[in-house]
Amino acid sequence: MKTIKDAVLSFKNQLNDLYGPQEAEAIAMLVLQELTGMSRAKLKAFEDDDLPSETVDKLPQILQELSTGKPVQYILGSTEFYGLQFLVNAATLIPRPETEELVAWILESQKLKVQDQRSLQILDIGTGTGCIAITLSKNITNAHVSAVDISMEALRTAERNAMINEAKVDFHNVDILDKNNYQVIDNRYDIIVSNPPYVTPADKLKMHANVTDFEPHTALFVPEEEPLKFYIAIADFANTQLDKDGLLFFEINEAFGKETSEMLIAKGFDKIELRQDMSGRDRMIKALKA
Numbered sequence: 489m490k491t492i493k494d495a496v497l498s499f500k501n502q503l504n505d506l507y508g509p510q511e512a513e514a515i516a517m518l519v520l521q522e523l524t525g526m527s528r529a530k531l532k533a534f535e536d537d538d539l540p541s542e543t544v545d546k547l548p549q550i551l552q553e554l555s556t557g558k559p560v561q562y563i564l565g566s567t568e569f570y571g572l573q574f575l576v577n578a579a580t581l582i583p584r585p586e587t588e589e590l591v592a593w594i595l596e597s598q599k600l601k602v603q604d605q606r607s608l609q610i611l612d613i614g615t616g617t618g619c620i621a622i623t624l625s626k627n628i629t630n631a632h633v634s635a636v637d638i639s640m641e642a643l644r645t646a647e648r649n650a651m652i653n654e655a656k657v658d659f660h661n662v663d664i665l666d667k668n669n670y671q672v673i674d675n676r677y678d679i680i681v682s683n684p685p686y687v688t689p690a691d692k693l694k695m696h697a698n699v700t701d702f703e704p705h706t707a708l709f710v711p712e713e714e715p716l717k718f719y720i721a722i723a724d725f726a727n728t729q730l731d732k733d734g735l736l737f738f739e740i741n742e743a744f745g746k747e748t749s750e751m752l753i754a755k756g757f758d759k760i761e762l763r764q765d766m767s768g769r770d771r772m773i774k775a776l777k778a
Contacts, residue, residue: 490538490539490544491535491536491537491538491539492520492531492534492535492536492537492539493535493536495516495520495539495544495547496513496516496517496520496535498516498547498551499512499513499515499516499519499551499554500512500513500516502551502554502555503515503551503554503555506554506555506557515554515560517531518560518564519547519550519560519563519564520539520543522564523543523546523547524539524540524543550563557701557702558702559582559702559703561576561582562576562577562578562582562702565577567582567583569583569587569588569617569619569623570588570591570592570619570623570627572619572622572623572626572653573652573653574617574618574619574622574649574652574653575617575645575648575649575652576617576645577641577645578702578703578704579639579641579642579645579704580616580617580642580645580646580704580707581616581617581703581704581707581708582703583616583617583619585765585766586739586765586766586767586769586771586772587619587620587683587739589765589766589771589772590620590681590683590737590739590771590772591619591620591623591624593737593763593772593774594624594679594681594735594737595624595627595628597735597774598628598679606630607630607631607632608628608630608631608632608678608679609631609632609634609675609676609677609678609679609731610624610628610631610632610633610634610677610678610679610680610681611633611634611635611636611673611675611677611679611680611681611729612624612633612634612635612636612681612682613635613636613662613664613680613681613682613684613722613725614636614637614638614664614682614683614684614685614707614718615635615636615637615642615643615646615659616637616642616645616646616683616707617642617645617646617649618635618645618646618647618649618650618657618659619649620635620681620683621633621634621635621646621650621655621657622646622649622650622653622655622657624679624681625650625655625656625657626653626655632658633655633656633657633658634657634658634659634660634673634675635657635658635659635660636659636660636661636662636664636672636673637659637661637662638661638662638663638664638706639704639706639707640661642704642707643659643660643661646659647659660672660673664682664684664718664721664722664725665717665718665721670725673729674729675729676729676730676731677726677729677730677731677734678730678731678734678735679734679735679736679737680722680725680726680729680730680734680735680736680737681736681737681738682718682722682737682738682739683738683739684718684719684722684738684739685706685707685708685709685710685718686710686715686718686719686739686740686741686744687708687709687710687741688709688710688711688712688715688741688743689709689711689712690712691741691743715741715743715744715747716744716747716748716751719738719740719748719751720751722736722738723736723751723752723755723757723775724755726777727755727756727757727777730777731777732777732778733776733777734776734777735774735775735776735777736752736757736774736775736776736777737772737773737774738772738773739771739772740770740771740772740773742769742770742771745762745770745773748762748773749762749773752773752775756778757775757776757777757778758775758776758777758778759774759775759776760773760774760775760776761773761774761775
């Protein structure tokens with residue numbers, strides 16, 4: 489495993505059964521970019537070049553961890569989201585491309601207010617790595633962004649990510665299912681956003697082991713009989729805390745787009761819009777506080 493090409497081939501051979509050749513190659517490129525500091529384009533262009541010995545020495549251990557199904561982002565300790573770098577660990581979900589789409593939708597919806605330099609109050613519920621809150625803070629200069637999570641360890645990671653990305657976000661330890669926790673976030677908001685737990689036990693059976701075995705279950709799973717429990721709690725909170733014409737954004741389980749929309753209608757929200765992600769799945773909802 490001396491050259492770049494050798495390393496990529498080794499990853500494809502050892503990870504093919506777990507991921508398939510294309511994803512195995514993408515993982516190899518992520519690892520090599522992190523270890524060498526070279527861009528993907530440069531790695532491709534100079535694939536016959538020898539790798540530094542210190543890189544070669546690290547690859548067997550990384551491959552061994554990858555072969556267990558452990559996500560490459562946890563092994564490397566970080567990942568990219570919306571052009572920013574975020575630390576990740578076992579206490580946080582790995583930020584995903586569809587969540588980037590949700591952030592882009594929020595930014596698109598606020599374009600006029602951003603241009604007019606209007607101040608915005610934003611709350612992110614279930615922040616994890618802080619990727620949504622931090623990205624919004626970086627891209628909306630006049631926003632005051634707060635974020636909450638039930639996990640103290642996740643919040644510590646989010647605070648570090650805010651420091652790394654030089655973003656100002658107020659983080660709070662809050663269980664959104666417990667109304668006794670609400671005092672610290674008793675405020676009026678222009679935007680409330682959440683990517684809450686939404687994976688049911690039935691969904692779990694169809695998911696890859698690198699998610700179900702390694703990512704934090706409290707951030708992923710809901711009971712089969714209560715798939716919308718977090719959405720209902722957050723919608724009730726948003727009903728009292730959103731300003732008039734304030735917006736509620738959710739990332740959702742693709743199987744419950746209709747049910748989530750109907751729940752929001754029943755709770756008095758207006759102009760509900762269900763949007764698909766890049767894969768054509770119902771993935772996000774926007775609702776207006778009438």
